[in-house]
Amino acid sequence: MRTQQDRSTQRWMTKNTGHLTMLLLAACGETDSSDASGVGTVPTIETPQLQTIDNVGNDHPFEFNISATNLSAAAANGITFYDGIAEDYDRNGQYGSWIDADKDGQNTRAEVLIAESTAPVTFTSATNRTVATGQWHDPYTGMTFTIASDVDIDHFIPLAEAHRSGASYWSQQEREDFANNIDNEAVLIAVDDSTNQSKSDRDPAEWLPPNASFLVDYVFTWIKLKALYNLFMDKSEYDSVLSQVAQFENFFVFDIEQKGDAYTTDIATVAGISSPLEVEEHSFGAVAIDDNNVVSFAESDHALQNDNVLDYLVLADATTTYYFVS
Numbered sequence: 001m002r003t004q005q006d007r008s009t010q011r012w013m014t015k016n017t018g019h020l021t022m023l024l025l026a027a028c029g030e031t032d033s034s035d036a037s038g039v040g041t042v043p044t045i046e047t048p049q050l051q052t053i054d055n056v057g058n059d060h061p062f063e064f065n066i067s068a069t070n071l072s073a074a075a076a077n078g079i080t081f082y083d084g085i086a087e088d089y090d091r092n093g094q095y096g097s098w099i100d101a102d103k104d105g106q107n108t109r110a111e112v113l114i115a116e117s118t119a120p121v122t123f124t125s126a127t128n129r130t131v132a133t134g135q136w137h138d139p140y141t142g143m144t145f146t147i148a149s150d151v152d153i154d155h156f157i158p159l160a161e162a163h164r165s166g167a168s169y170w171s172q173q174e175r176e177d178f179a180n181n182i183d184n185e186a187v188l189i190a191v192d193d194s195t196n197q198s199k200s201d202r203d204p205a206e207w208l209p210p211n212a213s214f215l216v217d218y219v220f221t222w223i224k225l226k227a228l229y230n231l232f233m234d235k236s237e238y239d240s241v242l243s244q245v246a247q248f249e250n251f252f253v254f255d256i257e258q259k260g261d262a263y264t265t266d267i268a269t270v271a272g273i274s275s276p277l278e279v280e281e282h283s284f285g286a287v288a289i290d291d292n293n294v295v296s297f298a299e300s301d302h303a304l305q306n307d308n309v310l311d312y313l314v315l316a317d318a319t320t321t322y323y324f325v326s
Contacts, residue, residue: 088168089159089160089163089164089168091159091160094163094168094172094175095159095163095175095176095178095179096175096176096179096180098180099176099180101180101182105127105128105129106128106129107129108153108180108182108188109131109153110129110130110131111182112153112182112188112189112190113131113134113136113148113151113153113190114131114134115182115185116136116189116190117131117134117135117136118134118135118136118137119134119135119146120134121133121134121148122134130148131148132147132148133146133147133148134146134148136151136190138151138190138191138192138195139189139191139209139211139214139217139218140154140191140192140195140196140199140209140210140211140214140218141191141192141195141209141210141211142211142213142214143192145192149193150192150193151190151191151192151193152190152191152192152193152196152197153188153189153190153191154188154189154190154191154196154199155179155187155188156186156187156188156189156221156222156225157187157222157225157226157229157231158199158200158201158202159178159179159201160201161201161202161203162178162229162231163175164234165226165231165232165233165234166230166231166232167229167231178229184225184228186221186224186225187225195209195210203222203233203234203236203237203240204218204219204222204237204240204241204244205236205237205239205240208244215244216248216251219241219244219245219248220312220323222241223241223310223312223325224283224312226309226310227283227309227310227311227312228283230309231309232308232309233308233309233310238308238310241310242310242325245325251323251325252270252271252324252325253325253326254267254270254271254324254325254326255326256297256326262296263296263297263298264294264295264296264297265294265295265297266292266293266294266295267289267293267294267295267315267324268292268293268294270324271322271324273293273315273317273322274293275317275318276291276293276317277289277293277315277316277317277322278315278316278317279295279313279314279315280314280315280316280321281314282311282312282313282314283311283312283313284297284298284311284313285298286298287313289315295313295315310325310326311326312324312325
């Protein structure tokens with residue numbers, strides 16, 4: 001049985017430390033994520049092979065069968081990723097139902113309820129399979145619930161939205177793994193059931209959480225998961241996300257400049273930060289930063305021909321964590 005201690009107590013991607021927070025999202029490429037060191041090499045979408053995602057905060061690499069062959073076939077059939085794809089969504093047929101991955105008698109719903117409860121849970125029977133009570137804080141509304149039946153387990157990126165955004169090109173096993181992913185703690189969250197129904201399969205262009213204090217975390221987590229799982233944004237979603245970011249205090253947008261064979265961003269120019277910075281995490285294959293806070297992106301890791309995925313970069317100095325978006 002997976003306990004609350006088995007999962008991180010830090011659920012959300014944005015670090016709310018009281019320090020200045022900035023976000024830099026770079027929407028210039030179809031790229032993947034780094035390993036825990038902040039630098040790694042992964043194949044881009046240009047290569048006709050499986051892409052491996054291994055990002056900071058996600059210790060379990062996830063593979064997606066989105067290849068050049070698939071993209072060419074999609075283009076030949078008139079499919080535009082930017083405007084969404086795949087109308088053949090079948091929730092149960094393509095993504096399955098809750099599973100008991102570790103064979104302990106508790107399915108994915110029960111595992112998430114147990115892990116996210118801030119109080120000991122009780123069960124409906126001695127088999128300890130179905131959670132009855134506990135204590136869950138819903139970030140969407142700010143409300144707290146104690147009856148499990150009042151709580152839904154929400155796919156932060158709704159499955160239908162993921163399907164339209166590229167998951168239709170994953171294998172059946174990859175889709176089922178994503179639908180039951182309890183290793184990346186942002187994928188599945190316990191929320192108010194009626195609010196979850198209100199959200200349905202809508203993206204940020206159509207729905208945002210009523211809890212205003214969670215809005216920054218919601219938008220950044222949406223961007224981060226879309227980048228991590230290589231899921232595309234349609235134009236209204238893309239515009240809405242950037243519009244939200246523009247309203248957040250201390251959030252910045254940046255472009256990547258090509259200089260010869262290099263692709264760079266000058267952080268001092270973008271955000272006026274002169275203190276020495278280090279890369280904490282990012283959605284690129286490889287990133288480096290020099291003493292002048294110029295960030296370099298490897299050409300092979302940044303597919304500039306595709307603007308359908310927003311990338312992110314998290315930098316930090318001795319006192320402040322900075323989040324950046326483009």
